[in-house]
Amino acid sequence: xxxxxxxxxxxxxxxxxxxxxRRLGELVEAPVWSMTxxxxxxxxxxxxKAGSQLxxxxxxxxxxxxxxxxxxxxxATSTGAWLAHATTQPRGKAHADVKLAVxxxxxxxxxxxxxxxxxxxxxxxxxxAAAVDRLREEAADAVAADPTIPERAEKHLITLAADxxxxxxxxxxxxxxxxLDPDAADTALGKKLDAQEQAAARKTYFELFNNGDGTxxxxxxIPELHGNLLMAALQALTAPNRLSRNKAGEVVxxxxxxGDEKTIPYPERLGLGFTELIEHLPTEASGGFSRSxxxxxxxxxxxxxxxxxxxxxxxxxxQVSAGTARRLACSAGIVPAVLGGRSDVLDxxxxxxxxxxxxxxxxxxSHDTCATQxxxxxxxxxxxxxxxxxxxxxxxxxxxxxxxxGFHHRRAHDPAFTLDRMPDGDVRFRRRR
Numbered sequence: 244x245x246x247x248x249x250x251x252x253x254x255x256x257x258x259x260x261x262x263x264x265r266r267l268g269e270l271v272e273a274p275v276w277s278m279t280x281x282x283x284x285x286x287x288x289x290x291x292k293a294g295s296q297l298x299x300x301x302x303x304x305x306x307x308x309x310x311x312x313x314x315x316x317x318x319a320t321s322t323g324a325w326l327a328h329a330t331t332q333p334r335g336k337a338h339a340d341v342k343l344a345v346x347x348x349x350x351x352x353x354x355x356x357x358x359x360x361x362x363x364x365x366x367x368x369x370x371x372a373a374a375v376d377r378l379r380e381e382a383a384d385a386v387a388a389d390p391t392i393p394e395r396a397e398k399h400l401i402t403l404a405a406d407x408x409x410x411x412x413x414x415x416x417x418x419x420x421x422x423l424d425p426d427a428a429d430t431a432l433g434k435k436l437d438a439q440e441q442a443a444a445r446k447t448y449f450e451l452f453n454n455g456d457g458t459x460x461x462x463x464x465i466p467e468l469h470g471n472l473l474m475a476a477l478q479a480l481t482a483p484n485r486l487s488r489n490k491a492g493e494v495v496x497x498x499x500x501x502g503d504e505k506t507i508p509y510p511e512r513l514g515l516g517f518t519e520l521i522e523h524l525p526t527e528a529s530g531g532f533s534r535s536x537x538x539x540x541x542x543x544x545x546x547x548x549x550x551x552x553x554x555x556x557x558x559x560x561x562q563v564s565a566g567t568a569r570r571l572a573c574s575a576g577i578v579p580a581v582l583g584g585r586s587d588v589l590d591x592x593x594x595x596x597x598x599x600x601x602x603x604x605x606x607x608x609s610h611d612t613c614a615t616q617x618x619x620x621x622x623x624x625x626x627x628x629x630x631x632x633x634x635x636x637x638x639x640x641x642x643x644x645x646x647x648x649g650f651h652h653r654r655a656h657d658p659a660f661t662l663d664r665m666p667d668g669d670v671r672f673r674r675r676r
Contacts, residue, residue, distance in 0.1 A: 294365075302340070303348065
């Protein structure tokens with residue numbers, strides 16, 4: 244842009260841009276070493292705010308240029324293509340800038356004004372617009388029922404931007420409807436999961452090849468649900484040691500893993516688990532038990548069980564649609580944990596040696612993982628242990644049951660260790676001295 248064009252036009256934005264460029268040029272050689280630390284801190288904050296305000300102005304001009312078809316004179320295919328060439332930036336970035344500029348100008352005046360006031364920066368504005376766009380698409384029924392949802396979501400995200408950067412804001416934006424309307428969010432999630440499950444079913448395939456050297460190789464694509472079922476079975480057989488922190492966030496030292504033999508690479512361990520799983524597949528049903536050797540718990544709200552709407556959660560952590568959960572509830576190898584429905588008897592005293600399905604269901608609600616402090620093995624891998632041994636008079640009850648992964652269950656019966664129950668319900672092992 245030249246000074247001649249500035250003088251000829253006289254537009255305040257053109258004049259401001261010319262003065263800004265000249266003034267910035269004058270400051271290139273200004274010494275920063277002579278600034279005090281307080282001045283440096285203040286200037287850095289103010290420059291950040293000024294950058295947001297300049298970005299708001301740039302996007303406003305870009306939106307106006309797109310509507311005025313500024314690319315026409317150079318025969319560029321689009322405003323984005325012209326911008327990429329004129330400013331030597333990647334085409335993808337240029338097209339994304341045009342899209343954001345038009346979106347702020349047409350649909351997101353609140354975010355545009357927040358950017359102009361330096362309450363959000365350019366990346367946060369991009370995240371907010373994308374989040375509300377996604378909300379309109381994924382929760383179309385909820386938006387149709389309450390047209391104020393998009394604007395309320397935009398306001399909420401602008402408020403959050405004061406405390407979160409664009410990356411954290413993006414994560415929060417995925418769940419904004421859960422804050423504004425939890426019921427609508429659950430219904431929208433159920434529909435989204437149902438659509439994903441149908442798409443996954445269409446992509447499912449399995450190929451197996453005999454390599455002729457005593458091995459088979461293969462490749463497959465299966466739905467997320469069935470991938471989690473397979474992983475639950477393989478991980479229960481291989482149980483890799485993954486230790487971390489307790490509920491208070493403190494690093495946990497687990498003496499039960501001291502001297503543990505060197506582990507093989509995780510993919511190989513899963514491969515061995517897969518072969519073991521195949522070797523133990525039942526050939527026929529007997530005694531009324533399921534043909535499946537793996538049982539997975541499904542956590543499902545009672546109302547969703549009735550109407551088939553919303554979502555459910557497996558004890559492996561994966562979410563499925565309520566419709567799929569209703570279907571799974573008919574499988575003998577998958578047990579529904581219906582919350583808010585009819586309760587089950589959770590204490591069978593001394594009449595039964597093993598904890599029943601109802602007890603495991605209740606424990607899975609209170610324990611996401613193995614009860615050992617720091618152990619992250621999911622509940623699906625766990626066996627229920629009697630802290631007061633059944634052989635010593637302990638009852639088979641919810642109060643006398645804790646979920647332990649196979650590794651820690653073996654340690655619970657190892658005389659070299661003692662097991663202490665903590666106030667938060669977890670347990671801690673100590674080596675006997």
